[in-house]
Ligand SMILES: Nc1ncnc2c1ncn2[C@@H]1O[C@H](COP(=O)(O)OP(=O)(O)OP(=O)(O)O)[C@@H](O)[C@H]1O
């Protein structure tokens with residue numbers, strides 16, 4: 001790989017200027033380009049990972065809008081300190097606006113009128129400075145399992161159903177795709193109304209109680225007593241039989257629990273409580289992805305909006321996917337879908353159809369959907385979501401690994 005080769009991620013909404021910029025970057029022989037047609041805000045947490053996987057993050061902003069500034073601050077707070085962030089702005093950007101961008105954490109503000117050669121010179125300059133610091137960082141990086149947290153926009157919407165069946169799907173080997181299964185742990189952190197145990201016909205477990213009373217000591221003995229293997233590769237940590245007061249656990253205990261599980265498993269799937277408790281912060285902080293289960297009724301969408309705001313306050317870089325339950329992916333989206341999508345500032349990619357028969361039968365028998373209705377529309381939808389998530393999360397790992405190798 002040439003000494004001055006740069007990997008660049010470009011984040012820009014489609015438009016004449018952005019297209020021209022993409023074209024210029026694509027033409028540069030020393031640049032490998034990944035393009036995202038979105039604003040920095042819309043990248044919804046992915047920007048942190050992209051920043052870790054590329055030499056340079058280049059994004060286009062029209063004028064230093066508050067939203068962009070907030071997104072830059074978030075990116076700066078979460079990203080590797082070696083990440084280089086460059087803003088491309090219209091030529092009439094004022095010095096005051098450029099100053100605001102720099103204060104928010106941008107390394108350089110470049111006018112979109114730069115010629116191809118000027119642009120290449122600036123990119124080379126910044127790519128070199130990124131490389132100088134990235135080696136130390138990658139050496140300390142440790143391989144940890146991925147954490148997927150599942151939240152609900154209203155009670156009874158199907159969050160536990162999704163958490164349990166998603167964990168099951170991620171754990172199962174796929175003969176068709178020749179993919180081996182993963183080691184997965186499903187954790188019920190809904191301490192008061194926890195439903196994972198009854199969904200999978202498992203006994204409640206006192207381990208979380210003990211964790212609260214033993215000062216948070218997590219060792220092999222505690223883990224062995226806490227975890228039950230439901231099916232090959234799928235381990236479960238159920239909630240205690242007696243509802244626990246939500247403040248029984250501390251931030252520090254939950255932080256260590258998540259860390260210990262991520263060291264032992266490839267994937268940790270967490271069923272979150274409905275209440276916004278203090279110890280959610282470490283779960284959110286360690287989450288690689290959150291799935292927020294909702295329907296498209298107006299009250300649910302408004303609650304989902306409030307939750308997204310609250311969760312991203314704790315983890316500004318958190319990537320949240322909205323999952324619409326009880327609704328088949330529509331061929332043509334209705335007006336209420338468009339409105340809801342606008343309120344949540346997200347496209348809806350995951351839909352789980354209303355499928356009461358297998359849902360009921362799985363609960364009655366205490367088994368995952370895959371064991372009793374592998375071909376049911378609901379099972380297929382959750383399988384597709386699991387495959388997509390695993391692919392996304394793996395890809396971000398691979399990109400990071402390749403990146404490390406070449407440095
Ligand atoms: N797509 C679906 N089609 C039909 N029934 C479903 C679907 N998803 C979930 N259900 C059913 O809805 C009920 C509630 O689901 P679940 O317990 O997963 O919701 P929850 O959001 O975890 O609720 P809680 O607020 O009690 O934690 C269950 O009986 C489940 O089988």
Ligand SMILES: [Mg+2]
Pocket residue numbers: 159160161190195271
């Ligand atoms: Mg539940």
